[in-house]
Amino acid sequence: MVKDDKAALEEDVLSYVRDFAKKEVGPLAKKIDEEEEVPKVLIEKMVKMGLFSSYIPEKYGGNSLSFTFLVRAIEEISKACPSTALVLDGALTLFAEPLLMFGSESLKKKYLTRVAEGSVGGLAITEPGAGSDAASISTKAVKRGSDYIVNGSKIFVSNGRIADFFVFDAVTEPSRGHRGITTFVAESNYPGIRISRDIHKMGIRGSSTVEIVFEDAVIPAENIVGTENDGFKVVMDTLDAGRIGIAAQAVGIAQGALDEAMSYIKQRKQFGKAIADFEGIQFMLAEMGTELEASRLLTYNAAQKWEKHEPCIMESSMAKLHASDAAMRITTDCVQLFGGYGYTTDFDAERHMRDAKITQIYEGTNQIQRIIIAREMLKGSR
Numbered sequence: 080m081v082k083d084d085k086a087a088l089e090e091d092v093l094s095y096v097r098d099f100a101k102k103e104v105g106p107l108a109k110k111i112d113e114e115e116e117v118p119k120v121l122i123e124k125m126v127k128m129g130l131f132s133s134y135i136p137e138k139y140g141g142n143s144l145s146f147t148f149l150v151r152a153i154e155e156i157s158k159a160c161p162s163t164a165l166v167l168d169g170a171l172t173l174f175a176e177p178l179l180m181f182g183s184e185s186l187k188k189k190y191l192t193r194v195a196e197g198s199v200g201g202l203a204i205t206e207p208g209a210g211s212d213a214a215s216i217s218t219k220a221v222k223r224g225s226d227y228i229v230n231g232s233k234i235f236v237s238n239g240r241i242a243d244f245f246v247f248d249a250v251t252e253p254s255r256g257h258r259g260i261t262t263f264v265a266e267s268n269y270p271g272i273r274i275s276r277d278i279h280k281m282g283i284r285g286s287s288t289v290e291i292v293f294e295d296a297v298i299p300a301e302n303i304v305g306t307e308n309d310g311f312k313v314v315m316d317t318l319d320a321g322r323i324g325i326a327a328q329a330v331g332i333a334q335g336a337l338d339e340a341m342s343y344i345k346q347r348k349q350f351g352k353a354i355a356d357f358e359g360i361q362f363m364l365a366e367m368g369t370e371l372e373a374s375r376l377l378t379y380n381a382a383q384k385w386e387k388h389e390p391c392i393m394e395s396s397m398a399k400l401h402a403s404d405a406a407m408r409i410t411t412d413c414v415q416l417f418g419g420y421g422y423t424t425d426f427d428a429e430r431h432m433r434d435a436k437i438t439q440i441y442e443g444t445n446q447i448q449r450i451i452i453a454r455e456m457l458k459g460s461r
């Protein structure tokens with residue numbers, strides 16, 4: 080496709096995504112939060128709109144749209160409901176991306192075509208004993224013939240209940256530390272893999288988060304993503320893309336909260352005028368708008384670098400750090416703008432604030448992002 084045609088097509092599809100988020104996702108967001116589930120009909124609609132196939136290359140049944148397109152689609156859907164956006168984000172940035180980067184041709188053919196058709200994927204790295212220190216995982220994979228026998232557990236797996244398959248890592252050579260970790264694809268219905276519990280949360284409550292247990296699970300050696308003992312790099316590189324998706328989610332959450340607060344302050348009257356007319360409120364608005372714009376620009380900048388295969392570890396972390404901290408501040412201030420009503424479930428302001436919090440935590444907490452950014456700065460990558 081010619082570059083300009085592709086850009087025009089992406090803008091066109093984004094206008095449908097915006098419409099879908101506003102008219103179909105938004106009205107269900109409160110129910111999704113209360114019932115802790117994204118309705119199947121919304122996932123099917125995202126598939127029908129071509130969102131699952133968007134980022135998959137044509138060769139595997141997709142439409143080869145850009146990573147920036149994907150990031151903007153995540154942002155649009157997150158304005159209405161970040162749990163719904165996370166279904167798409169998990170399938171593409173967390174499951175498809177490591178296969179695109181490191182997968183064998185046969186793995187790509189087998190799984191990317193299924194993602195393009197609407198299968199949901201996830202990424203399982205975190206363990207009860209290994210969170211920020213991702214190299215300290217203890218799930219083990221032992222080679223037996225042409226398979227690996229896997230034992231251990233993974234916690235906080237997003238898309239857990241709805242994922243058809245997921246990428247996970249396990250120790251294959253314990254004496255070699257992070258150089259003894261291998262990354263695999265597992266199908267959720269492989270024998271020996273089960274969900275041990277659902278995890279109930281403060282925010283993004285519609286997103287299914289589970290703990291997964293491997294009990295002598297049999298994973299074919301052909302399911303290795305990359306090469307044996309090189310899996311730590313696979314998951315770390317995946318998170319570089321994933322963090323841009325989370326930054327987009329944070330931008331969307333903050334924009335959704337701000338849009339609602341803006342219409343409220345224009346109609347809420349105190350002291351004989353709309354509260355939007357008070358300078359104290361306008362200064363809050365100006366700060367929120369500026370922080371949000373900076374977050375968006377950092378996010379798009381990282382996305383553009385990622386799609387051009389330029390180094391962007393630092394940019395990805397900066398986008399995630401800034402956008403998530405800004406989203407937390409903005410959504411908290413939006414509750415403030417609603418006064419007492421913001422503290423009630425009559426309005427969505429409190430939900431946006433609860434949803435924003437996770438963006439400071441997952442795919443590497445913001446303390447870890449600061450470590451990454453400083454390390455990259457000291458290496459002189461800028």
Ligand SMILES: Cc1cc2nc3c(=O)[nH]c(=O)nc-3n(C[C@H](O)[C@H](O)[C@H](O)COP(=O)(O)OP(=O)(O)OC[C@H]3O[C@@H](n4cnc5c(N)ncnc54)[C@H](O)[C@@H]3O)c2cc1C
Pocket residue numbers: 201202203204205209210211212234235236237238280288437440441442443444445446447
């Ligand atoms: C809703 C949800 C969804 C998730 N989805 C997924 C998923 O799909 N796949 C997946 O693999 N994981 C997922 N996670 C896991 C998430 O990425 C981890 O929770 C996160 O990386 C932090 O790990 P931890 O919870 O073990 O915290 P810990 O690592 O125990 O950290 C606890 C605190 O210590 C701080 N800390 C740790 N080390 C340092 C340090 N060196 N310097 C300064 N501070 C430090 C942390 O920043 C944090 O504040 C999810 C988590 C949640 C809550």
